[in-house]
Amino acid sequence: MDTRNVSIGLIGFGNMASAMADGWIASGAVAAGNLRACAGRFEALMPRCEARGMVALPDAAEVVAASDVVVVAVKPYMIEGVLVPVREQLAGKAILSVAAGWNCEAYERVIPGTNHLSTVPNTPVAINEGVIACEKASTLDSEQRDLVFSLLKLLGSPIEVESRLLSVAGTVGGCSPAFIAMVIEALGDAAVKHGIPRATAYQMVSQMVAGTAKLQLATGAHPGAMKDAVCSPGGTTIRGVAELEAAGMRSAFIRAIDAIEG
Structure with missing residues (x-):
């Protein structure tokens, strides 16, 4: 049909x-x-x-x-x-x-x-x-x-x-838009803090998220490799990555999924 x-x-x-x-x-x-x-x-x-x-x-x-x-x-x-x-x-x-x-x-x-x-x-x-x-x-x-x-x-x-994975797959796909929206809002706040108008900040950040996701899907690159490609030795990005690691960003996302599936 x-x-x-x-x-x-x-x-x-x-x-x-x-x-x-x-x-x-x-x-x-x-x-x-x-x-x-x-x-x-x-x-x-x-x-x-x-x-x-x-x-x-x-x-x-x-x-x-x-x-x-x-x-x-x-x-x-x-x-x-x-x-x-x-x-x-x-x-x-x-x-x-x-x-x-x-x-x-x-x-x-x-x-x-x-x-x-x-x-x-x-x-x-x-x-x-x-x-x-x-x-x-x-x-x-x-x-x-x-x-x-x-x-x-x-x-x-x-x-x-598989049936046993439907719940967690639904959680990762269905709940994560809220988490990514929080990331967009937070990065937007950071941009505003440094003088970028809010509408422009959200446009930049959202396009960055969309572009990064499309790049990973198009290339199949490991996310870690994509991160490494932006991190020059002693550069600015690796300093930001270190701060996120110190704040427990990865574990926070994992714990969020654990809390839902708990």
Whole structure:
């Protein structure tokens, strides 16, 4: 099925679901009119959908009935209550979960016999630059799998991991944008401290982060080698690196992931 003809339904329309919708629409490969969503507060949902050219529907049953691919984007504790009543309607649909903590085994307990894939995306999917951790185990058939991965590739880079690694992969991909935003803010503050206007500081730092990441992806270079390439003997950069090491920067990032996975 061509992505422009596929009907996508989002059960829940919070930050992640709306980011995915924005990414699909921005890609030009998914028609906004083929996206529909339901949420707890229909009156708040309607203007958000209308602004995107999407269709707002009052409940999950109508979303499922009108969709080829069903994106489950409600809070994890709500999944069973939302999906069990529409279990029969879900038969034959491709179910794409973006709920943290819900893997293939968990879905098989609640809606056995359905076709589902568990993923954990991050918010840069909104600009087609996301990373989407995907569980290798799924119950999608081959045709559904091809379709779903075609849709995910429009949002960024889907990366498959074993079931036991889905949680930490989702944490690294899904939570780290907050950490990197803090890095951008901190370096921006440093630039402002030394006289650069804030808007210019953020533009410089964000482009530096984007460029460095793209360089690593393009070359496959080890991050340590990229760091060494900028550190001349006795130079300015190595002095800054030494200060970051003294402040425990590396261990702070590792401890942040440990705290979430704890």
